Amino acid sequence: MLKKWANSLTAPCPLCGCSARLAQFCTSCHDNILSQQQYPYRCPHCLLALPNHSPCPNCHNHRLSLQRIYHLFDYVPPLDSLVLRFKNAKQPHLANNFAHLFAEQLTQHHHNAITTDSLLIPIPSSRLQLQKRNYNPAGIFAKALAKKLQCDVDLTILRRHESAYLQKSLHRHDRFLHSSQLYYAQRRLPIDRVILVDDILTTGSTLESAARALMSAGVKQVDAIVIARSAKPF
Numbered sequence: 001m002l003k004k005w006a007n008s009l010t011a012p013c014p015l016c017g018c019s020a021r022l023a024q025f026c027t028s029c030h031d032n033i034l035s036q037q038q039y040p041y042r043c044p045h046c047l048l049a050l051p052n053h054s055p056c057p058n059c060h061n062h063r064l065s066l067q068r069i070y071h072l073f074d075y076v077p078p079l080d081s082l083v084l085r086f087k088n089a090k091q092p093h094l095a096n097n098f099a100h101l102f103a104e105q106l107t108q109h110h111h112n113a114i115t116t117d118s119l120l121i122p123i124p125s126s127r128l129q130l131q132k133r134n135y136n137p138a139g140i141f142a143k144a145l146a147k148k149l150q151c152d153v154d155l156t157i158l159r160r161h162e163s164a165y166l167q168k169s170l171h172r173h174d175r176f177l178h179s180s181q182l183y184y185a186q187r188r189l190p191i192d193r194v195i196l197v198d199d200i201l202t203t204g205s206t207l208e209s210a211a212r213a214l215m216s217a218g219v220k221q222v223d224a225i226v227i228a229r230s231a232k233p234f
Contacts, residue, residue, distance in 0.1 A: 009021065009022040010022060011023070013025050013026035013029055014082060014085075014091075014094055014097055015029040015033075015078065015079070015082055016028070016029055023093075023096035023097055023100055024097060024100050024101070025097060025101060030101065033072065033073050033079065033101060034101070034104075034105060036073045036074055037105065037109065039074075041053060043056035043058065043059060045059050045063065045064065045066075045069075046058050046059055046064060046069060046201075046204055047069050047071050047201070047229045048229070048230075049074060049229075049231055058203070058204065062203075062204065062205075062208075064204050064207065064208050064211070065208060065211045065212060065215065065222065066196075066204075066207060066208070066211050066222055066223060066224050067221050067222065067223050068113075068223040068224075069201065069207075069223065069224045069225075069226065069229075070102075070106065070110060070113060070223070070224070070225045070226075071201065071225075071226045071227070071228065071229040072098060072101060072102050072105065072226075072227050072228065073227075073228055073229075074228065074229055074230075074231040075200055075228040075229060075230045075231055076231045079228065080228070082094065083199060083200060083227055083228050086098070086137055086141075086199070086227075087133070087137045087199060088133070090133070090134075092135050092137070092140045095137075095140040095141040095143075095144040096144050098141055098144070098145075098227050099141065099144035099145040099147070099148045100148060102145060102148075102225070102227075103145065103148040103149055106149070113195075113223075114145075114149050114151055114195065115151065116149075116150050116151055117151070117152075118149075118151040118152070118193070118195055119151070119152050119153070119154060119191065119193075119194045119195065120142045120145065120146050120151060120152065120153040120154070120194075120195050120197050120225070121142070121153070121154050121157060121158050121194050121195070121196055121197065121210075121214065122136065122138035122139040122141070122142035122153070122155065122158075122196075122197040122198070123138045123158070123183075123196060123197065123198040123206060123207070123210055124136060124138075124139070124158055124159060124160045124183070125137070125138070125139075125160070126160055126162065127162055137199045138197050138198045138199055139155055141197060141199065141227060142155075142197040143155075145197065145225070153197075156186070157185055157186060157187060157189060157214075157217075158183055158184075158185060158186075158210060158213065158214065159183065159184055159185070159186050160182065160183055161181065161182060161183070161184065181209065182205075182206065182209040182210075183209050183210045183213045184213050185213050185214055185216065185217035187217070188217050188218050189214060189217045189218050189219050190218035190219075191218070191219060191220070192219075192220045192221060193219070193220065193221040193222070193223065194214055194219050194221075194222055194223075195222075195223045195224065195225055196210050196211060196214075196222060196223070196224040196225070197224070197225050197226075198224065198225075198226050198227075199226065199227050199228065200226060200227065200228045200229075200230065201224070201226040201228070201229045201230060202230045203230075207224050207226075210222075211224075
């Protein structure tokens with residue numbers, strides 16, 4: 001009865017404003033977002049959308065240590081504004097919309113990607129960004145996704161060196177150079193696999209640094225989940 005009542009609740013679709021189920025996208029936006037998953041030319045390793053079957057310009061010089069990356073959509077209009085609202089406009093509730101859609105996509109197309117014994121580890125925000133937002137977008141999303149998929153999340157093991165160089169304006173090569181020791185694991189974690197969680201995949205330098213930190217702590221395989229993937233090479 002309670003579940004049926006909850007499913008009857010509606011709210012504006014966060015993308016177009018039409019009526020939708022609570023914490024979900026409307027049917028039209030739902031289908032449009034998931035249609036990006038069918039784009040025929042994409043790097044199988046970093047998920048960059050390519051014009052054809054040509055080699056990936058990103059992976060040519062910096063092949064990521066991640067075994068597998070999953071994303072919800074490309075960082076293009078109007079979806080990019082949705083991510084920015086989630087990150088910078090104090091709309092953390094959008095994590096529930098992303099988690100609901102991501103869980104559906106994983107269940108349909110990657111049903112073994114996350115199981116009940118999977119461990120999600122979000123990328124930590126810098127102290128400055130935490131003070132600015134009062135929440136970590138990757139952490140909020142990881143918790144929403146873990147709740148939806150009934151798996152575990154660890155918010156404490158991965159830490160960020162606060163003296164780290166700000167990377168937003170850097171070219172991809174420089175990002176990798178400056179991010180080589182951006183994160184560290186504060187304890188040993190001798191397990192087979194973890195899944196990093198972040199909001200946007202741009203160059204991959206953030207995920208690469210976090211993956212190396214976790215592998216140094218004993219993790220054998222690191223995968224990643226991101227809400228959006230940058231649509232252009234850096």
